[in-house]
Amino acid sequence: MTETKGEALRNALKKVTAVHGVVGAAIVARNGLLIASELPKDVDERRLGAMTATMMGAVETAGMTLNKGSVRRVIAEVEHSTIVATGAGQKAIMVCTADNGVNLGMLMLEMEDQSAQVRAILEG
Amino acid sequence: MLRFGIPTIDDEVGWIPDGSRILISAAPGIDLTPFGAHIAVKASENGMRAVYLTNNKPGTAVRREFDFLGFRPNGDFVIVDAFSGIVGLPSQEKVCVGTPFEPASVASSVRDASDGGGSVVIVDSISSMIDVCGMSPTQISGLVKEMSKKSTVVALFSNWHYGEEITQGIAQGFDAVVNLWNVEEITTMKQMMAISNVGWKKVRQTSVPIKVLRPGGLRVYVPKILVTGPYNAGKSSMTRAISTSSVSVDRMGTTVAMDHGYLDYNGFATEVFGTPGQEMFDPLLAYLADEAVGIILVVDSTAPGTFPRAKDMLARTRALNLPLVVAANHSDKPGAKPVEEIRAELALPDNVPILRTVATAGSGIRDVLDKLMKRILEVNDK
Numbered sequence: 121m122t123e124t125k126g127e128a129l130r131n132a133l134k135k136v137t138a139v140h141g142v143v144g145a146a147i148v149a150r151n152g153l154l155i156a157s158e159l160p161k162d163v164d165e166r167r168l169g170a171m172t173a174t175m176m177g178a179v180e181t182a183g184m185t186l187n188k189g190s191v192r193r194v195i196a197e198v199e200h201s202t203i204v205a206t207g208a209g210q211k212a213i214m215v216c217t218a219d220n221g222v223n224l225g226m227l228m229l230e231m232e233d234q235s236a237q238v239r240a241i242l243e244g
Numbered sequence: 245m246l247r248f249g250i251p252t253i254d255d256e257v258g259w260i261p262d263g264s265r266i267l268i269s270a271a272p273g274i275d276l277t278p279f280g281a282h283i284a285v286k287a288s289e290n291g292m293r294a295v296y297l298t299n300n301k302p303g304t305a306v307r308r309e310f311d312f313l314g315f316r317p318n319g320d321f322v323i324v325d326a327f328s329g330i331v332g333l334p335s336q337e338k339v340c341v342g343t344p345f346e347p348a349s350v351a352s353s354v355r356d357a358s359d360g361g362g363s364v365v366i367v368d369s370i371s372s373m374i375d376v377c378g379m380s381p382t383q384i385s386g387l388v389k390e391m392s393k394k395s396t397v398v399a400l401f402s403n404w405h406y407g408e409e410i411t412q413g414i415a416q417g418f419d420a421v422v423n424l425w426n427v428e429e430i431t432t433m434k435q436m437m438a439i440s441n442v443g444w445k446k447v448r449q450t451s452v453p454i455k456v457l458r459p460g461g462l463r464v465y466v467p468k469i470l471v472t473g474p475y476n477a478g479k480s481s482m483t484r485a486i487s488t489s490s491v492s493v494d495r496m497g498t499t500v501a502m503d504h505g506y507l508d509y510n511g512f513a514t515e516v517f518g519t520p521g522q523e524m525f526d527p528l529l530a531y532l533a534d535e536a537v538g539i540i541l542v543v544d545s546t547a548p549g550t551f552p553r554a555k556d557m558l559a560r561t562r563a564l565n566l567p568l569v570v571a572a573n574h575s576d577k578p579g580a581k582p583v584e585e586i587r588a589e590l591a592l593p594d595n596v597p598i599l600r601t602v603a604t605a606g607s608g609i610r611d612v613l614d615k616l617m618k619r620i621l622e623v624n625d626k
Binding site: 124125126150152153155156166170173174177184197 | 273426428433467491501502506517527528531533534535
């Protein structure tokens with residue numbers, strides 16, 4: 121049996137969460153609605169999704185205001201976590217939360233690969 | 245009698261006559277246990293005994309699902325264990341089917357458990373009767389008919405591409421068929437529910453998006469409601485007032501990014517997105533408004549100076565193409581404009597409800613929600 125879109129997306133997310141130090145990851149529509157998630161149960165995934173979309177939207181607008189092009193990724197460091205968000209095609213964003221000590225280079229590489237994958241799945 | 249307890253489906257189907265046989269048929273991959281649990285809870289809410297026949301998981305797994313959903317069946321609730329007999333393990337349940345492969349044995353255990361009548365038998369699942377027990381559609385129909393002599397039967401069926409003949413054969417043994425399927429669009433993934441072939445009543449073909457809340461159970465799923473309006477109209481208070489739980493990204497008392505809330509109301513589950521009001525945040529409006537299915541425009545009824553801005557925001561969020569309700573807020577303050585004046589100023593058509601509210605006190609809120617949900621469903625119907 122072929123996998124459903126939802127399963128394919130979750131499999132892409134699992135590759136990201138396999139990076140050492142990553143706590144969870146999700147795919148969010150640019151309009152803030154959650155598409156797929158591999159986040160821990162205690163995380164309010166829909167709220168995180170909505171805020172991720174706003175964060176990306178705000179940075180996108182800031183970039184446009186500066187006339188410096190589109191957003192490659194947003195990295196936010198909060199007290200006990202690092203949040204990384206990157207576009208996954210026209211419609212979606214991939215967001216990931218990790219421990220502060222995470223190997224960012226490794227994480228960004230994996231997110232780049234998997235967000236391309238997600239784009240292919242969604243826009244296929 | 246039993247009801248599905250799902251808005252719009254209930255409106256169509258009404259009360260389910262005792263002794264009815266209902267098949268819940270789902271596309272592969274949809275977990276049916278929450279649907280079975282939901283029916284069990286509705287049965288116990290209506291003073292009926294719920295008999296849960298399981299042949300694909302142990303009774304403890306059924307109970308765990310109840311816990312996830314936050315259900316505490318209060319009335320009579322019995323698990324009939326047809327699983328232990330299949331896998332050859334000792335049963336933990338009071339009622340255990342001796343020979344789960346034989347329809348007569350299943351029927352007799354269910355009869356014992358539903359003694360006295362007035363009960364609902366939930367069959368989880370028909371698929372395992374076919375796959376594991378090797379029963380034919382005719383045998384299954386006979387078994388279901390036998391069970392329905394004393395009880396209403398709701399049977400769960402994962403349709404693993406059995407082919408037309410078996411699917412038809414199964415469906416023929418039932419008075420009504422509820423279909424569940426997945427919808428996968430680019431950015432929305434949801435489950436749809438529709439009911440057809442209802443034997444006791446003529447129904448219109450309606451389908452509703454469904455979501456399982458953990459905890460909470462089955463709800464009609466409305467993905468996104470947008471709350472917008474000019475600066476200081478009371479959008480955050482409105483989002484807070486209509487949401488079961490909410491957060492606001494605000495600085496110095498005004499929203500700078502968005503408000504976000506969950507609403508669980510009258511069998512509906514939705515997310516509420518509140519926009520900032522100040523013009524400098526307008527670029528965000530497009531993101532927040534995208535794919536909204538309903539809009540609440542909040543205006544300060546004492547401040548007609550802000551009405552042009554409200555009109556502008558309606559255009560930016562393309563609100564006039566969507567179910568829209570206007571909340572005339574601060575309606576308790578002196579100088580609040582009458583509803584008809586607001587309608588004229590905003591150039592709104594007559595069919596857009598304008599309702600007087602005081603969001604901070606929660607007054608008029610239920611009206612706003614009722615009107616909005618009604619309009620969303622009307623659009624859904626078309």
